[in-house]
Amino acid sequence: MSGLAAGIRLAHYDQRVCILERHYTIGGLNSFYRMNGRDYDVGLHAVTNFTEKGAKKGPLARILRQLRFKWEDFSLAPQKGSRIVFPETEIRFDNDIELLRAEIAQAFPTQVDHFESLLQKIIDYDDLDQAAFQISGRQVLAETFTDPLLIEMLLCPLMWYGNAAEEDMVWGQFCIMFRSIFMEGFARPYKGVRLILKNLVKRFRGLGGELLLRKGVRKIHVDSGHAVAIELDNGEQIVGKRILSSAGNIETLRMCSDTSEPDPRGAGQLTFIESISVLDRQPESIGNSDTIVFYNDSDKFHWNRPKQDLCDVRTGVICSPNNYIYSDDDGTLSDGIVRITTIADFDRWNDLSEEEYRIEKHRWYDRSVASAVRFTPDFRNYVIDTDLFTPTTIQRFTWHDNGAVYGAPDKQLDGTTHVDNLFLCGTDQGYVGIIGAMMSGISMANLHCLRD
Amino acid sequence: MAPEEIRSAIIDILGDIAPDEDLSTLDDAVAFRDQLELDSMDFLDIVMELRKRYRVQVPEEDYTALNSMASTVEYLTPKMVDVVAT
Numbered sequence: 452m453s454g455l456a457a458g459i460r461l462a463h464y465d466q467r468v469c470i471l472e473r474h475y476t477i478g479g480l481n482s483f484y485r486m487n488g489r490d491y492d493v494g495l496h497a498v499t500n501f502t503e504k505g506a507k508k509g510p511l512a513r514i515l516r517q518l519r520f521k522w523e524d525f526s527l528a529p530q531k532g533s534r535i536v537f538p539e540t541e542i543r544f545d546n547d548i549e550l551l552r553a554e555i556a557q558a559f560p561t562q563v564d565h566f567e568s569l570l571q572k573i574i575d576y577d578d579l580d581q582a583a584f585q586i587s588g589r590q591v592l593a594e595t596f597t598d599p600l601l602i603e604m605l606l607c608p609l610m611w612y613g614n615a616a617e618e619d620m621v622w623g624q625f626c627i628m629f630r631s632i633f634m635e636g637f638a639r640p641y642k643g644v645r646l647i648l649k650n651l652v653k654r655f656r657g658l659g660g661e662l663l664l665r666k667g668v669r670k671i672h673v674d675s676g677h678a679v680a681i682e683l684d685n686g687e688q689i690v691g692k693r694i695l696s697s698a699g700n701i702e703t704l705r706m707c708s709d710t711s712e713p714d715p716r717g718a719g720q721l722t723f724i725e726s727i728s729v730l731d732r733q734p735e736s737i738g739n740s741d742t743i744v745f746y747n748d749s750d751k752f753h754w755n756r757p758k759q760d761l762c763d764v765r766t767g768v769i770c771s772p773n774n775y776i777y778s779d780d781d782g783t784l785s786d787g788i789v790r791i792t793t794i795a796d797f798d799r800w801n802d803l804s805e806e807e808y809r810i811e812k813h814r815w816y817d818r819s820v821a822s823a824v825r826f827t828p829d830f831r832n833y834v835i836d837t838d839l840f841t842p843t844t845i846q847r848f849t850w851h852d853n854g855a856v857y858g859a860p861d862k863q864l865d866g867t868t869h870v871d872n873l874f875l876c877g878t879d880q881g882y883v884g885i886i887g888a889m890m891s892g893i894s895m896a897n898l899h900c901l902r903d
Numbered sequence: 904m905a906p907e908e909i910r911s912a913i914i915d916i917l918g919d920i921a922p923d924e925d926l927s928t929l930d931d932a933v934a935f936r937d938q939l940e941l942d943s944m945d946f947l948d949i950v951m952e953l954r955k956r957y958r959v960q961v962p963e964e965d966y967t968a969l970n971s972m973a974s975t976v977e978y979l980t981p982k983m984v985d986v987v988a989t
Contacts, residue, residue, distance in 0.1 A: 464951050505923055507940035516920060517944055897947055902963070 452481050452885065453697045453877035455651040455662075456892030459518050461900055462658035469689065470660065471681075473667035473850060477652060479697070479877075480849045480856065481885055483645045487836060489786060491727055493848070495644040496743060496770040496790065497637035499612065500630075500886045501529055501546055509635055510886050517893045524650050527638035528775040530742035535604050536826045537747050542604055546636030555601070565596045573634075576626040581864065584623025591622050603752040608632055608745040610754045611768050611792075613883040615719045616860035617755045631886065637742055639772060641781040647885065668698070671873065673709040678873045693900055695892075697877030699851050700859050707870060719855025720756040722842040724795045726816045729836040730787030734771045738828040739789070744769040746826040757796045762815050764822035767793040789830055793819045797842040797853040812839050857883050866895045874899045904957075906976050908988045913975055916952040920945050931972035953979075957986050 455477070458468045476482055481494040500510045504522040515522060532545040540558055544551040556563050572591065576583060592602045606620065609628040614620045620628075640646040652662060670682040671694065680688045696703040701713040734740070747753070747766040757763035770790045773783060795815075803811055816839050820831060845854035858878030866874040876895040877888055904912065914926050917939070924939050935941050949969055953959045959982050961969070968978035 464955055507921075507923065512940075513942065513944060516922075517948070519919065521922075893944070897944060901947065901951060 452478060452648070452651070452888040453880075453892035453895075454695065455648075455655055456514070456518060456889040457695050457876055457896040457900070458655045458660045458662075458892075459651065459658065460893055460896040462655060462660040463519070464901060466900070468655075468660045469691070470655070470662045471666045471668055471683070471689075472662065472664050473684075474848060475665050477662070477664070478644065478648050479888075480845065481644050481648070481888065482848060483643060483648070486838060489729060489836065490643065490645070491838060492643040492645075492772070493725075493840065495639070495885060496612075496768065496772075496792075497530065497639055498525070498527055498647075498885050499632055499637060500635045501527055501638035502635055510631070510890055511635070514886065514889045514893065517897075518651075518654065518889070520650065520654070525647055526640045526642070528641060528777045528781070530637040530639075531740055531774045531776060533608075533637065533743040533745070534741055535607055535745045537600065537604055537607075537750060540600060540604065544633060546638075548634055551633055559598055559601050562596055562598050562601050566601075569595045573626045573629055576623070578623070578627075580623075584621060584864070586622045588620040588622045588625035589618075591625070600750050603747070603750065605629075606754075607747055607752045607766070608743075610752070611745055611766075613857055613887070614754065615721065615855065615857035615862075615878075615883075617720060627882075631884070639775045641775075641777050641784070643772070644885065651889075668696075668706060670708055671696075671703075671706045671870070673707050673870050673873075676709075676869065676871055678707075678870050693872045693874070695874050695876045695895055695900070697875075697888075697892075699849075699855075699877075700861075700863055700875055700879040702850060702852060703868065703873070703875060707868075707873070710869075715852065717859055717861060718852035719857060719859045720797075720853055721754075722756075722795055722797050722845055722854040722856055723792050724762055724800075724815055724819065724839060724841050725790060725792040726819055726837060726839045728789045728791075728820065728830065728834045730789065730830055730833040731835045732833055733783060733787045734773050734789060734828075734830065736787075737830055737833065739771060739830070740774055741769070741827065742771065742774040744823075744827055746823065748822070748825065753794075755794075757794060757799075760796070761799045761811055762793050762795045762819065764793045764815075764819050767791055767819060767823055769823050769827050787830075787833070789827075791819050791823045793822070795842050797846065797855075800842045801846075808841075808843075812841065815839070851878070866899060904983045904986045904988050906980050909976050909979050909983055910972060912957070912988075913949070913972065913979075916949055916956070919952070920948045929972060931976075934971050935969075949975075957983060959983055959986070 461468045502509045502511050535542045542554045613628045667684040669684050672680045680690045704713045842854035862881035864881045866880045876891045880891045882891040950961045969975045
């Protein structure tokens with residue numbers, strides 16, 4: 452997705468652009484498929500940074516302008532409302548920060564002023580200040596609030612939707628995620644992520660861009676710090692003036708002919724399983740009108756790779772694509788859908804035999820759903836179809852080491868590498884999510900490919 | 904191109920970059936930033952569109968000349984004197 456956004460920018464300004472996709476389908480982590488006659492989305496729970504039509508500020512407006520799209524091209528429908536649920540305490544929020552403010556006042560009356568002080572710090576945070584970006588988010592929160600439970604509850608959705616590091620989140624990432632989720636908010640196109648992807652591809656090809664599927668890059672030939680050619684899996688070589696890589700930081704370095712195997716400890720560790728349950732009715736009819744529920748079953752939020760088992764179901768995310776405010780023309784989605792995401796361990800999933808893998812998929816579907824229905828109405832009697840993707844599925848589609856959904860913890864904000872005409876875009880450059888991916892592609896194209 | 908033609912070329916470009924802005928009330932003497940929601944990415948686009956449409960190069964050190972409509976037209980007039988209006 453970052454590649455397509457970059458490609459549109461460059462093709463619009465008359466550069467010859469070729470996008471190479473290893474997989475047979477586009478989108479990387481944000482993709483889609485069809486199975487048993489039904490459409491499924493991968494990756495997308497929600498598009499963040501939602502702003503209404505006509506808004507001139509914010510990442511969404513900026514992306515639309517930069518890619519010359521109309522607001523209608525993404526057809527975003529806003530969420531109904533979401534919850535953060537811990538034992539004994541819940542906080543509701545939607546796309547208007549007033550609800551969050553009121554909920555915090557009710558559940559944490561002693562923290563009201565502290566919350567206002569946090570908002571001020573977030574407004575004051577300067578995206579371009581690299582030193583402020585790197586400080587510990589937990590440290591800033593501990594200096595701001597006196598109730599540790601509220602800190603954990605605020606971190607839960609923000610880490611779930613974009614924290615590549617375990618335990619803590621850097622302050623810069625915290626601010627970006629806080630703005631995108633609590634100050635702007637969630638939305639979804641009725642037709643899912645495929646609508647956005649298809650519009651990106653159509654525009655890119657319309658501008659003369661070349662998109663080649665099933666063309667994996669095997670090697671980047673580097674001579675004296677300069678990339679001279681790339682070599683595809685089939686041995687074919689392609690030359691170009693510059694390369695933007697969305698393969699990930701260490702994944703890209705590994706392809707360079709002048710580097711030895713990069714240190715794998717730099718790779719991200721956080722990956723997930725996600726189950727999709729298709730219901731014979733709308734979730735709302737069984738009392739579930741939440742767009743997204745972020746749950747954690749103790750007062751301390753756990754954001755680590757599982758140490759004991761294939762998954763850790765103590766925390767998770769429940770998402771129902773039905774629960775968006777779609778336009779009257781679109782109506783409701785025909786199938787009721789509940790998606791549940793929980794943390795998983797790549798190595799343990801990767802080490803399973805084919806037979807074990809099949810069994811474990813069933814076992815962890817049951818376990819993760821059983822954990823989730825403590826926080827959402829039990830839907831298990833209405834399930835008519837299921838699917839589950841695992842860390843190895845994610846690795847296959849994204850090519851990220853460990854199937855790390857949010858990439859490596861250390862981001863390369865300026866996108867540069869040791870090779871003078873090779874730049875990073877996508878997850879490892881620094882922005883995550885659908886809006887983040889497009890923003891990354893646009894910024895890296897602007898910064899490195901349009902200024903000469 | 905005459906200054907008036909350059910002005911209308913810039914209005915065209917702004918209309919593409921920021922389609923939701925009302926450009927009919929633009930005050931030529933006031934900075935773009937103070938009347939339109941333009942960020943640094945949009946300014947890059949003005950430069951890029953000038954290059955794409957009229958083959959006019961604006962080096963990075965001259966970006967400040969694109970502050971307002973009046974300063975932009977003044978800056979571009981000698982550079983675009985040989986450009987034929989379409």
